[in-house]
Amino acid sequence: MKKIAxxxxxxxxxxDEMTRVLWHLIKEHLLTPYIDLKTEYYDLGLKHxxxxxxxxxxxxxxxxxxxxxxxxxxxxxxxxxxxxxxxLKKMWKSPNGTIRAILDGTVFRTxxxxxxxxxxxxxxxxxxxxxxxxxxxxxxxxxxxxxGAGTAELVFSAADGTEIREVIQKFEGPxxxxxxx
Numbered sequence: 380m381k382k383i384a385x386x387x388x389x390x391x392x393x394x395d396e397m398t399r400v401l402w403h404l405i406k407e408h409l410l411t412p413y414i415d416l417k418t419e420y421y422d423l424g425l426k427h428x429x430x431x432x433x434x435x436x437x438x439x440x441x442x443x444x445x446x447x448x449x450x451x452x453x454x455x456x457x458x459x460x461x462x463x464x465x466x467l468k469k470m471w472k473s474p475n476g477t478i479r480a481i482l483d484g485t486v487f488r489t490x491x492x493x494x495x496x497x498x499x500x501x502x503x504x505x506x507x508x509x510x511x512x513x514x515x516x517x518x519x520x521x522x523x524x525x526x527g528a529g530t531a532e533l534v535f536s537a538a539d540g541t542e543i544r545e546v547i548q549k550f551e552g553p554x555x556x557x558x559x560x
Contacts, residue, residue: 382415390442391418392478394452395425402452419446423474425455429467436474440481451478525550 393399410416421439428435443449455461456473478484525531528551535543 380413382413384415385417387446387448388417388419390439390446390449391420392423392439392449392451392454392474393421394423395455396453398452398454399424402450423451423454425457425461425465425467425471428454428471428474429465432468433471433474433477436477437481440478443478443482451475525553527553 393402406416419442421435421442423436423439439449439451454474456475457465457467457470459470461467462470530549531547533545533547537543
């Protein structure tokens with residue numbers, strides 16, 4: 380079978396930890412057998428971002444502007460513990476935030492569902508937890524301790540004084556930020 384030819388490369392932003400392994404497997408088994416894959420590669424792994432003073436993140440975003448398409452794997456946004464663990468020069472900003480600012484982009488607030496692809500794991504008998512990084516732009520989130528029973532609300536206060544209120548969660552008792560009692 381003849382491979383699909385690419386005329387414009389895609390920007391390939393490699394990530395940290397398991398995303399490196401998964402992205403490699405996706406390319407090896409699902410893409411390169413069928414596509415003459417042309418990419419412009421950027422290593423956005425935390426150590427490489429530190430080595431380049433995060434210039435690699437800026438370069439990858441500018442390449443995305445140039446080529447118009449990119450694939451980005453999950454990356455680590457360091458906290459104080461990661462700065463020590465990885466022996467980083469400093470606590471670098473979120474690469475997603477940097478890329479989003481350069482592309483004048485936004486975070487999708489709703490999952491993208493594809494008709495015919497159902498989220499399921501066949502033959503799984505144990506409980507499973509799925510998490511979505513950066514859902515709702517966690518880079519600007521807040522954490523609080525809920526001192527007792529009550530209702531958490533999201534409030535938008537417009538410049539003209541009107542408010543929009545949405546109930547987020549009703550609590551029957553105290554909770555810390557992780558949801559534990």
